[in-house]
Amino acid sequence: xxxxxxxWGGTVLVELSGCSPERVINLCGYNGIELWDxxxxxxxxxxxxxxxxxxxxxGFVRKSKNRLIVLEKQGLPFRLRSYRRRKVFAAGxxxxxxxxxxxxxxxxxxxxxxxxxFTDELLRKTLIQEGYxxxxxxxxxxxxxxxxxxxxxxxxxxxxxAQISGTRLYIQIRENTGILTVDESxxxxxxxxxxxxxxxxxxxxxSGTPMVxxxxxxxxxxxxxxxxxxxxxxxxxxVGEYLVAADGDILAQTVIDYQxxxxxEHPVKWYTGEKRYCLKVEALGKNFTLDLSGxxxxxxxxxxxxxxxxxxxxxxxxLPILKKIPYLxxxxxxxxxxxxxxxxxxxKLTLPVSWKLSTxxxxxxxxxxxxxxxxxxxxxxxxxxxxxxxxxxxxxxIEKNVRIDMIGEECVAEGTITVxxxxxxxxxxxxxxxxxxxxxx
Amino acid sequence: xxxRIQTLASCLxxxxxxxxxxxxxxxxxxxxxxxxxxxxxxxxxxxxxKIQSRPCKIQITGKDLDIAFYTAEEMKVTGKIYExxxxx
Numbered sequence: 001x002x003x004x005x006x007x008w009g010g011t012v013l014v015e016l017s018g019c020s021p022e023r024v025i026n027l028c029g030y031n032g033i034e035l036w037d038x039x040x041x042x043x044x045x046x047x048x049x050x051x052x053x054x055x056x057x058x059g060f061v062r063k064s065k066n067r068l069i070v071l072e073k074q075g076l077p078f079r080l081r082s083y084r085r086r087k088v089f090a091a092g093x094x095x096x097x098x099x100x101x102x103x104x105x106x107x108x109x110x111x112x113x114x115x116x117x118f119t120d121e122l123l124r125k126t127l128i129q130e131g132y133x134x135x136x137x138x139x140x141x142x143x144x145x146x147x148x149x150x151x152x153x154x155x156x157x158x159x160x161x162a163q164i165s166g167t168r169l170y171i172q173i174r175e176n177t178g179i180l181t182v183d184e185s186x187x188x189x190x191x192x193x194x195x196x197x198x199x200x201x202x203x204x205x206x207s208g209t210p211m212v213x214x215x216x217x218x219x220x221x222x223x224x225x226x227x228x229x230x231x232x233x234x235x236x237x238x239v240g241e242y243l244v245a246a247d248g249d250i251l252a253q254t255v256i257d258y259q260x261x262x263x264x265e266h267p268v269k270w271y272t273g274e275k276r277y278c279l280k281v282e283a284l285g286k287n288f289t290l291d292l293s294g295x296x297x298x299x300x301x302x303x304x305x306x307x308x309x310x311x312x313x314x315x316x317x318x319l320p321i322l323k324k325i326p327y328l329x330x331x332x333x334x335x336x337x338x339x340x341x342x343x344x345x346x347x348k349l350t351l352p353v354s355w356k357l358s359t360x361x362x363x364x365x366x367x368x369x370x371x372x373x374x375x376x377x378x379x380x381x382x383x384x385x386x387x388x389x390x391x392x393x394x395x396x397x398i399e400k401n402v403r404i405d406m407i408g409e410e411c412v413a414e415g416t417i418t419v420x421x422x423x424x425x426x427x428x429x430x431x432x433x434x435x436x437x438x439x440x441x
Numbered sequence: 442x443x444x445r446i447q448t449l450a451s452c453l454x455x456x457x458x459x460x461x462x463x464x465x466x467x468x469x470x471x472x473x474x475x476x477x478x479x480x481x482x483x484x485x486x487x488x489x490x491k492i493q494s495r496p497c498k499i500q501i502t503g504k505d506l507d508i509a510f511y512t513a514e515e516m517k518v519t520g521k522i523y524e525x526x527x528x529x
Contacts, residue, residue: 026481029513038508040486047508 010051010075017044018066027060028053051077100345107136107169109342109350114173118154123171126153135285135352138164146171167350189243192225192424194218198254201420208246218423224250227429243429250424256390258402260382260413264370269335269363274323276331278358285352293330293360331362375411379404383413396420464494466525474501474518474525482511490518500526 016024025045028035033056038047049057051073061068083089110127112120127133130149132141143162150160150171159174192208200216208225212218227246233239279290316322316329323329342354370378383402390397402415447461457463465477476492476499483491483498485508490501506520 022482022485025485025511029481029511032513034510034512035508036510038485038511045485047511 006050007075010073010077011048012051012054012070013046013048013072013074014054014057015044015046015069015071016061016066017069018061018064020064021045021066023064024057024060024066027064028057031056031060033057046071051075100349103351104167104349105138106134106167106352107132107138107141107164108134108167108352109344110134110169110171112171112173115175117156117175118173123150123173126150132169138167141169166346188245189227189429190245190426191223191227191429192246192248192250193427194220194222194224194252195423195425196220196254198252198423200224200250200252202251203248204250205246205248207244208248210248212250218252224248224424246426248424250422251420252423253398253418253420254423256417256419258383258386258413258415258417260379260386262370262375262379262382262411262413264372264375264409264411265367266370267365268368270366272362272364274331274362276334276360276362278360280356280358281353282355283353293358331360333365334360334362336360370411372406372411375406376404379411379413387417390417390419394421462495464492464499466499468522468525471503471522472519474522475515476518477515479516487520492516497527497529500524500528502526 018024021044025035025038028049033049033053035047035049038045040046058068110124110132112123115123127146130146130153132146141162141164143164146162147160150162150173151157156175157173158176159172161172163170163172197219198217200212200214200218203210203212203214203224205225207229208227209229210225211223218224225246225248227244228241229244230241231239276293278293281288281290336358338356338358340354340356342350344350383404387397387400397417397419399418400415402413402417404411404413406412447457450457450461462478464479465475467475467477469475476494478494479499480493480495483493485491485506487506488502488504490506490508492499492501501518501522502524503520503522506518506522509517509519
């Protein structure tokens with residue numbers, strides 16, 4: 001901070017010599033002139049003094065009949081003085097400020113937050129169709145109008161907040177992908193049938209006639225709840241029946257087969273260390289591309305069947321250094337890592353210049369072999385992940401019986417998992433009846 | 442008179458360096474020395490600095506002695522300090 005203050009006011013490095021330079025130093029001290037970095041070299045004193053104290057110092061030097069030489073001038077006042085003849089530079093500062101001001105009147109960046117289902121690109125396209133794009137004036141953006149339009153176009157978006165921060169239009173979104181819709185199948189008469197074999201552990205019927213009870217063993221396709229409600233009179237005689245959409249929660253204990261095979265030989269990427277770059281710059285809506293990737297469909301730029309191509313291939317094999325030239329050799333297999341950025345002042349003032357740098361990393365695909373221990377640990381991880389997925393789905397695991405063995409060149413995880421899970425599936429009555437008739441026949 | 446002022450100041454709990462203008466030396470190892478309440482430089486070279494102060498003069502001897510800053514009240518001497526001597 002102290003250095004910044006000194007730089008702002010300007011400092012002078014002087015060399016003091018003569019018969020009694022100590023007298024000048026003492027005079028400076030008495031008159032409140034601060035000196036620093038005082039060094040004595042070859043009978044002369046060198047020190048720094050503030051620019052505003054320099055005139056007073058010159059007076060003391062004259063009085064004491066010493067000599068003062070200015071060695072160096074530092075700080076903003078001297079810097080400005082040296083630039084005073086550079087008229088274009090002087091004019092450039094206000095012009096730059098004006099340009100910055102004009103640019104700050106426009107929107108140069110649109111950011112979305114909170115969107116998971118709708119991608120940024122999709123939302124950006126929609127905004128462009130509605131007349132909101134980068135480069136438009138900030139005064140033309142009506143946030144309330146924009147929010148309303150987004151909500152109208154995407155009913156799944158339940159809440160939108162648009163705000164302008166600097167030159168950035170920031171849109172926050174809350175999505176509701178699980179919109180409740182009236183299921184038409186609810187009105188269609190249907191039965192609930194078993195998805196797979198199992199033992200019923202719990203049955204709650206909301207509509208329809210239950211055909212099974214807790215503890216019953218059921219087979220795949222068996223009707224669990226019939227979509228028929230029978231009507232009886234007071235003498236318990238059946239007087240009629242009507243069809244409903246059967247509904248209920250039916251949990252059953254079932255067995256899931258689990259099998260996972262991991263081959264010991266597996267492909268791995270081996271990076272050659274060769275990198276290529278592709279730079280795309282977008283400025284004021286125009287694109288400039290500097291493509292040094294040298295990517296073509298074939299491994300070599302020229303046609304594969306040409307004699308010249310064969311010659312080139314042989315040449316490249318003999319002189320691998322030529323592979324560094326993008327237009328002679330292009331990568332066959334590569335990863336692309338893209339980094340993007342934009343020019344901005346601070347965090348809010350974004351300027352209309354952005355870039356994308358794609359780095360292509362070449363690799364060869366080779367095969368590696370897992371050790372038995374590695375393969376077993378991968379199989380275990382897969383198995384645990386499978387269990388976690390089941391739990392996420394609300395399935396209750398009762399018993400796990402999975403065995404991991406090494407069989408030849410493979411690691412095989414096999415076994416059964418006993419779970420309690422919902423097994424009911426709606427089947428329209430007509431279809432179900434036909435199915436039953438077919439099985440009866 | 443001076444003794445009376447000193448007595449009064451000590452009764453009031455005022456530090457001595459404030460109540461009287463005696464020189465105060467604060468040293469950080471042998472590489473840095475702060476001198477407060479000095480009265481000026483008598484002589485300065487890379488090996489020796491003589492300072493006028495109250496109640497006596499001070500001579501600092503050492504190697505590559507520099508004055509990092511110098512004001513009317515205080516100064517800071519840097520370098521390798523071998524000796525600090527008081528004399529009148």
